[in-house]
Amino acid sequence: MTERAERRRRTEQRILEAARKLFADLGFERTTIRAVAKAAEVDPALVMQYFGSKQGLFSAAVAIAPAPVAQGDGGESDVDDLVEQLLGSLGLKMGELPQSSLAMMRSMLTHPEAGASARAVLSRQIHQVGESIPGGDARLRAALMTTIMLGVTVGHQLLELDELREASQADIARVLRPALRAIAHPQAE
Amino acid sequence: MTERAERRRRTEQRILEAARKLFADLGFERTTIRAVAKAAEVDPALVMQYFGSKQGLFSAAVAIAPAPVAQGDGGESDVDDLVEQLLGSLGLKMGELPQSSLAMMRSMLTHPEAGASARAVLSRQIHQVGESIPGGDARLRAALMTTIMLGVTVGHQLLELDELREASQADIARVLRPALRAIAHPQAE
DNA sequence: GTCTATATTTCGATAGAC
DNA sequence: GTCTATCGAAATATAGAC
Numbered sequence: 001m002t003e004r005a006e007r008r009r010r011t012e013q014r015i016l017e018a019a020r021k022l023f024a025d026l027g028f029e030r031t032t033i034r035a036v037a038k039a040a041e042v043d044p045a046l047v048m049q050y051f052g053s054k055q056g057l058f059s060a061a062v063a064i065a066p067a068p069v070a071q072g073d074g075g076e077s078d079v080d081d082l083v084e085q086l087l088g089s090l091g092l093k094m095g096e097l098p099q100s101s102l103a104m105m106r107s108m109l110t111h112p113e114a115g116a117s118a119r120a121v122l123s124r125q126i127h128q129v130g131e132s133i134p135g136g137d138a139r140l141r142a143a144l145m146t147t148i149m150l151g152v153t154v155g156h157q158l159l160e161l162d163e164l165r166e167a168s169q170a171d172i173a174r175v176l177r178p179a180l181r182a183i184a185h186p187q188a189e
Numbered sequence: 190m191t192e193r194a195e196r197r198r199r200t201e202q203r204i205l206e207a208a209r210k211l212f213a214d215l216g217f218e219r220t221t222i223r224a225v226a227k228a229a230e231v232d233p234a235l236v237m238q239y240f241g242s243k244q245g246l247f248s249a250a251v252a253i254a255p256a257p258v259a260q261g262d263g264g265e266s267d268v269d270d271l272v273e274q275l276l277g278s279l280g281l282k283m284g285e286l287p288q289s290s291l292a293m294m295r296s297m298l299t300h301p302e303a304g305a306s307a308r309a310v311l312s313r314q315i316h317q318v319g320e321s322i323p324g325g326d327a328r329l330r331a332a333l334m335t336t337i338m339l340g341v342t343v344g345h346q347l348l349e350l351d352e353l354r355e356a357s358q359a360d361i362a363r364v365l366r367p368a369l370r371a372i373a374h375p376q377a378e
Numbered sequence: 379g380t381c382t383a384t385a386t387t388t389c390g391a392t393a394g395a396c
Numbered sequence: 397g398t399c400t401a402t403c404g405a406a407a408t409a410t411a412g413a414c
Binding site for chain 1: 217
């Protein structure tokens, strides 16, 4: 019994890995059940058997351990710590960002479910960041800090711009740091 | 003769307008020739007749008047002017950004041709910005300034984040300005 | 020149053999 | 439980009538 269950679990994992890679590389529409099955070396019908539908496979593949953000230990971290946290979360080194996140981001502009998921993740992050910075317009500042990180990640990980790929994570963080701090610290204008 | 040609040109324009809207809203994959034809009130076969293929229609729809960037008059504008130019180009007000640009951006992560086009446009802008700012790492700084604008545009126009939609273009520019200036002005570190 | 009809392909999904 | 075979739908693309 346990052997069977174990074997099935492994097969399922192999399918999910193949699905994450293809969804991350090609997006939802251009990824086919057949291609996933081929990459996982199983029968296409088996994929359907396990996940019900292509959408079900996608949902299972992009399902994420609920955001391991873990900021400080309750919010006493100051603004500069927040900036460092954002810079660290860039995950700019190849493969450091989980495939499931890339899969969701790849399709967020063209697949409704992925778009809703992306909006939820970003809104959550905006809310968290907004709680940590001062100012009456903290919400807007948090939104811009978040979309800045989004843009850099998209440019680097998905569009793979040479100008960003050439640079090290440390270089990018060094240039980005003053920009994020400028937004995080509201000052007289 | 001219009447015929003129009529055809108008029909072609109507098809292109419908295509731009659908490509911008749904992306390449989810946009069908049939839907474009219906929106333009023509026969689906006519679309094929005019543009050859779905890809041909897409290329014609996203083809852009070659970047009316027109910076200053040769490059004597200083760094702060460049920042103002970027902020102004945000085109954050609804519909201010041309539909053709939105159509390209919508599909840039999932359609190879759109991705290549987006990379070309961004590389071009990075190069232009890089020429206008000082410092040995101007290329990286320019890339980050450009991807920052990309992220804000994606968040606002494509993901339609509430936190950005609530704000006015002036508010966004006000918060973003110090961040862009911090990157554009290399300072001792 | 414009549209009707259809060919062709591709893929998601299903039913049944083993 | 896994795979073979196929269904059914949808879309691009083509050929020919009017």
